[in-house]
Amino acid sequence: MSTDRMTQLYNETCLLPSSKLHSAVEAVERNPLLSHWTGHYLSRPLFVEERQIRGFADDVVRMVGLLTSLPERLFDGDLDRFCAALGIDDRRAALMRRLGPPPHNGRADMYHDGTSFKLLEFGIASEVGGWDRAGEIPRAFLEADAFRAFAEEHGLGYTHPAKAVADSLRQVGATVRPDGEPVVVLLEGPGGLVDYGTTWRTFESVMRGFGLDFHVAEVGDVQERDGKLYLGSLPIDVVYRCFETNQIVDEPDGPALVEPLFRAHEAGGTVLWTPMSSNLFNDKGCMALLSDPRYRHRFTTEEQAVIDRVLPWTRGLGGVGVTVDEELIGHCRERREQLILKPSGYFGGKGTIPGWECSDENWTNALREAASSGCIVQERVVPRTEPMVVNPSIREIQPWQAVWGLFYTPDGYAGTYGRALPTENNGVIGISSNKGTRTAGVFHYSSDS
Template identity: 30%
Template sequence: MTLAQAIADYHALLEPALAIDSWQRLTEEMRARQLYFGERPLATVLRPRLITASQYDLLRRGTQQVAEAARAIVAAALESSELGQEVRDVLMLTPLEERLIAMHPGYLEPSAHSRMDTFLTVDGTSLQFVEYNAESPAAIAYEDLLTQAFLAMPVMTEFMKRYALTTLPARQYMLRTLLDCWQAAGSPGHEPRVAIVDWHGLPTATEFEMFRRYFTEHGLPTVICAPQDLSFRDGQLLAPTPEGSDMPVTIVFKRVLTSEFLSHYGEEALTHPLVQAYATGACVIVNSFRAKLLHKKSLFALLSDERFHDPLTAAQRAAVAAHVPWTRVVRPGITTYQHELIDLLPFVRKNRERFLLKPNDEYGGKGITIGWEASADEWDAALQAALTSPFVVQERVTIAYEPYPALIDGQVVISERLVDSDPFLFGTEVNGCLCRLSTVTLLNVTAGGGSTVPVFIIEDSPASGAGDDSL
């Protein structure tokens, strides 16, 4: 069995009647589970992402090695050494971020849960990383429930008569991570109680509710609130409950981005109830403010620059070389590219078809300029603008494409989509994976396009079920 053959077999099942029935069932299941990003359904296609066990092993191994390499390099940022200053200079941390990072989170892992955004080609010959969402990664709960929704489709039932599938649930790892961090910090408050914290009115609010239900069902009291709802009294962090009372919180599942938190509160962020509780050890924050060390886009400038490779093992260096694209902070000066010295700005200006520009600390595709899709004038303007605020320039990677079926006007239309494979990490271990599809180069659901689908590992033996059903 080849993966391409399995995909072709799946598509061959999509006769009009079965396709219509499957789309209706998927729509019903998404509605029942609130699988929406704002008002948009998460999935707009009829097939999940299928990967082989060997592809998943490559994804897990490569991601773990690069994640470990990243941690080995940024560890210096917590030191007062010359190397530490050089690392901080590349990361371009703000003074307020440095103040927050200096506070010990109570546990050692700088990013307890994260997501690596990657392109994994269907033939498994190319695995390229493009971003590391190490601060506030979304979609774990979405993917678990989307898996359930896809399994309910009649076409999946037919497909699994021939192919065995293994699911990749991840919510249980998120639950375990919260409790492990709390216990490592000395179990503040003696009882784990969670607040999921982000601004009100966000399109990801449905996922917060999914986590609240899941945590509560597993004996972990949980509320959802915004930063302005929190208070700190008598040594306790308090969050309002739907009943109108205050619940002591000992674990903050921090979904609010540090950059937005600091932008909103400014210097007053340092005396915010959340930071007061964190600084005094009254609660743990997951992820802590130290996740910022790994979240900055310029992390890839550290990884791809051999000047910072001394702490890395041979295996980590090989993984970085294979999977991490060349990246540099946008600033005047001499650097290296493919082992040759270059003057960065003239070189990047001349070779726009090789590169894209990214803000150092944004999300949702904001502010990105794709060189090979821009005119010379547009690229020059973007490069000039990138000198006025923290930006990175990153080399173009091999983008993964696959055919996906959608139901359009009652007919199945199969078209090529860009495919993002984004494994979830807990510490540096991969468990689970987000998959995003798009018809445009900027592959991001937040940016307003594309589809999300669950990921299944496929085997070519007769199926007796859907593999791991511990959702």
């Protein structure tokens, strides 16, 4: 049921009459840093060979470099043309272009198809979630005696993404405060803490555990004075941005609300991590540009090989001011069962429509409607089965599927986590799109284990 041998070993051990592995997840559920999160945890971790995940991470980091080079490669550095090609309207483009290019920081989501990983989407931004849970879940599993014994026997390890991002924040904070620990404030959008407060408070606790002076607030809570931001009387060295473009554009005075952050960043008094240009490259239309055969000659043979190895067939479809390609529409209609439609500017599975779940008529209507606002169409990747022991007493194993999230910082690979659903759900695997989704930690192992 799985191509991963460590998963098979884990399940075999879990089914032994004397094994207590199946109850190890209780250490996660009662962990103080994880117990207040409103989501649910998978009953076991995911497993991956370390050489495989690090090799794919190297490819992802190279892809991020290609992604951020698109304006220069394809549009001679003209951001107006770049935004027009992506169908980004003027208000959003103005915010995204306000500061310079972003650092390579974020999370890439992918499936494992049983042979290799395939990229589903980039997340070049600081507001992507999971940095804390991805590291704390494996740490909590190791607190369970039965799991710790299994991990030691098979040489399991993990990388903590929150530690990696804490290291990055210290590095950028040193440009403002070279003689001490930086003050970091995570800023949500207006009213954002109502929906995401629990998540960011957990993140705050984890970051403080790594020694950072870390706080959580909303963008309207800070003021700029003499080129530096303040939260009340507290001077801020680094803003960890957790609001995105749509949250600001949807506010009547949105641009004025974030202008103090831009001014402080430009003055050098406070670093904005990451600038809103991250959202420019976060647009899924960028993947279509990388995949488009019209631009293939702009990449070296080696770069083309990376794109082919990592990215499924992807095409852009429409957008604001973009003429709809009728030939592409026809091609997508014919390949309905092999394609999935994703709105360009959203995340978390919002608005995603799998062609294989639609009738021909509904699929055609979805393509037409999505083309008016901008979307990508991507080749379906079928994830491998992740067998889960759901009832050890009767040796019941249930098939699940997982989407993996690979974290990266300017220093490279920063860890992995997963989200999973039973295969019978056959839908988008995401916390915001399906409440049955479970979050999983990831352990890596050596090929010699």
